[in-house]
Amino acid sequence: MSLPTVRTVADLRAQVAAWRGQGLRVALVPTMGALHDGHLTLVRRGRALADKVVASVFVNPTQFGPSEDFARYPRDEGGDAAKLASAGCDLLFAPDVSVMYPDGFATSIDVGPVTRRWEGAFRPGHFNGVATVVTKLLLQGLPDVALFGEKDYQQLQTIRRLVRDLDIPVSIEGVPTVREADGLALSSRNAYLTAEQRAVAASLNRVLRDVVERVRAEPGTVADAVAAGERALLAAGFDAVDYLAVVDVASLEPLERLDGPARVVCTARLGKTRLLDNFPV
Amino acid sequence: MSLPTVRTVADLRAQVAAWRGQGLRVALVPTMGALHDGHLTLVRRGRALADKVVASVFVNPTQFGPSEDFARYPRDEGGDAAKLASAGCDLLFAPDVSVMYPDGFATSIDVGPVTRRWEGAFRPGHFNGVATVVTKLLLQGLPDVALFGEKDYQQLQTIRRLVRDLDIPVSIEGVPTVREADGLALSSRNAYLTAEQRAVAASLNRVLRDVVERVRAEPGTVADAVAAGERALLAAGFDAVDYLAVVDVASLEPLERLDGPARVVCTARLGKTRLLDNFPV
Numbered sequence: 001m002s003l004p005t006v007r008t009v010a011d012l013r014a015q016v017a018a019w020r021g022q023g024l025r026v027a028l029v030p031t032m033g034a035l036h037d038g039h040l041t042l043v044r045r046g047r048a049l050a051d052k053v054v055a056s057v058f059v060n061p062t063q064f065g066p067s068e069d070f071a072r073y074p075r076d077e078g079g080d081a082a083k084l085a086s087a088g089c090d091l092l093f094a095p096d097v098s099v100m101y102p103d104g105f106a107t108s109i110d111v112g113p114v115t116r117r118w119e120g121a122f123r124p125g126h127f128n129g130v131a132t133v134v135t136k137l138l139l140q141g142l143p144d145v146a147l148f149g150e151k152d153y154q155q156l157q158t159i160r161r162l163v164r165d166l167d168i169p170v171s172i173e174g175v176p177t178v179r180e181a182d183g184l185a186l187s188s189r190n191a192y193l194t195a196e197q198r199a200v201a202a203s204l205n206r207v208l209r210d211v212v213e214r215v216r217a218e219p220g221t222v223a224d225a226v227a228a229g230e231r232a233l234l235a236a237g238f239d240a241v242d243y244l245a246v247v248d249v250a251s252l253e254p255l256e257r258l259d260g261p262a263r264v265v266c267t268a269r270l271g272k273t274r275l276l277d278n279f280p281v
Numbered sequence: 282m283s284l285p286t287v288r289t290v291a292d293l294r295a296q297v298a299a300w301r302g303q304g305l306r307v308a309l310v311p312t313m314g315a316l317h318d319g320h321l322t323l324v325r326r327g328r329a330l331a332d333k334v335v336a337s338v339f340v341n342p343t344q345f346g347p348s349e350d351f352a353r354y355p356r357d358e359g360g361d362a363a364k365l366a367s368a369g370c371d372l373l374f375a376p377d378v379s380v381m382y383p384d385g386f387a388t389s390i391d392v393g394p395v396t397r398r399w400e401g402a403f404r405p406g407h408f409n410g411v412a413t414v415v416t417k418l419l420l421q422g423l424p425d426v427a428l429f430g431e432k433d434y435q436q437l438q439t440i441r442r443l444v445r446d447l448d449i450p451v452s453i454e455g456v457p458t459v460r461e462a463d464g465l466a467l468s469s470r471n472a473y474l475t476a477e478q479r480a481v482a483a484s485l486n487r488v489l490r491d492v493v494e495r496v497r498a499e500p501g502t503v504a505d506a507v508a509a510g511e512r513a514l515l516a517a518g519f520d521a522v523d524y525l526a527v528v529d530v531a532s533l534e535p536l537e538r539l540d541g542p543a544r545v546v547c548t549a550r551l552g553k554t555r556l557l558d559n560f561p562v
Contacts, residue, residue: 009448104442106446107391107392107393107443109447112389131388136447139448139450161387161388165387165388165417166417167417167421169294
């Protein structure tokens with residue numbers, strides 16, 4: 001199967017406008033490539049919500065810090081295109097960096113408090129990069145709906161805030177995390193793990209499920225449950241826990257006791273690899 | 282004449298979508314009200330470029346500093362609506378602050394270097410406020426074209442950069458400054474001037490025209506021409522010159538000698554009132 005591919009904003013807009021002229025609804029799935037079944041689930045969900053699905057593949061340099069893995073981030077456009085086609089994607093938008101950030105580009109979007117903690121604290125500038133590139137992709141394609149995984153939960157809540165605040169005319173759809181048989185959340189960065197690290201990685205989702213059960217059973221013991229979870233991750237073989245917290249579902253502010261819709265969020269490290277996961281409480 | 286008025290994003294979008302469904306082109310003229318013939322010239326130019334013209338009136342709190350004139354900025358919606366109708370405007374969008382900035386609003390857009398000097402240096406945060414509200418207005422209305430006066434030249438160049446950088450699907454049209462018989466640029470803030478200050482104000486455009494003539498005649502003498510201009514403004518009765526500079530037309534960086542398209546930009550003060558003007562060189 002071969003997937004139609006466009007590389008310029010004009011070509012993307014022409015195809016979307018042609019579809020729209022036929023009265024069709026369009027979904028966009030923004031990705032950084034290195035696609036796995038989590039991404040393909042977004043595409044399949046897009047097909048359920050719209051008539052045509054566009055996927056973008058763009059490894060966005062502005063959301064990587066200077067010491068992060070931009071250069072070694074896995075890239076395989078041919079493989080990605082084949083996977084997208086098999087999942088029912090209609091069009092691949094794969095712009096060059098020079099298309100997204102031509103000479104003189106200078107604008108940055110800050111989504112405020114929801115971006116400050118957790119990933120935002122460990123990756124300064126990350127969410128400004130995400131917000132800016134997502135705004136561009138949404139305004140380049142003008143889809144009816146755009147789909148993002150719950151795996152990057154703070155990113156999803158940042159994008160919801162961004163779209164609401166700037167009145168971007170699109171509906172944002174969050175899609176539940178897809179997991180391996182042992183519960184490990186699918187992530188392009190899992191490819192960095194050694195066999196030994198991969199065995200340890202499976203404990204992340206189990207520990208978070210334990211934290212959820214504990215705070216559900218005893219809503220006043222969030223601090224104890226979090227401390228126990230951190231100990232369990234280190235005991236299981238993680239090298240560090242960047243954060244583990246029970247947070248408000250929208251603001252991402254940490255909760256001391258469970259008194260409304262909450263989410264447990266965590267990033268733990270295996271060597272240089274940061275593994276993220278989260279669950280609804 | 283009575284002008285149809287909407288106050289919510291949903292009502293604005295419904296009217297614009299109805300027009301678009303009829304194959305009509307739509308122009309947007311964003312204003313802060315207190316309309317004068319400069320604004321009405323934007324409306325008339327909008328009519329020449331599109332089938333329907335929407336004007337927005339919104340005194341945007343986020344582009345005013347804490348010690349600035351937000352509270353006393355002139356407001357007269359009835360008078361504004363009558364003027365807009367007489368100029369051929371089709372729809373007034375007059376949202377409340379709570380429509381533009383509902384609880385939880387948190388996003389801010391920074392357009393980078395073009396915003397740092399001149400007005401940006403004297404009004405910290407001003408252009409972030411402008412960029413954010415203009416992005417919202419453009420995405421709320423999704424016009425084909427939006428019109429802005431050259432009078433606020435740095436604002437116009439900031440919006441051009443913003444629209445290009447974020448791929449906002451709109452064409453930006455700059456419209457030459459409208460002037461009184463003695464050359465004073467029309468501005469809502471001229472209403473703050475006493476009769477005596479108003480007489481002094483007319484010298485601003487004359488001094489800037491002199492600077493233009495001088496640097497055109499001797500392209501290497503920018504610094505001398507600027508210094509002479511500043512002295513002339515103070516001699517004419519201005520209380521202070523915030524800046525007077527010959528700058529690159531797009532980047533707003535100051536030029537030491539004239540070697541390409543340039544603009545002379547200036548803000549001078551009469552009491553608390555800041556008067557802006559600029560000319561092409």
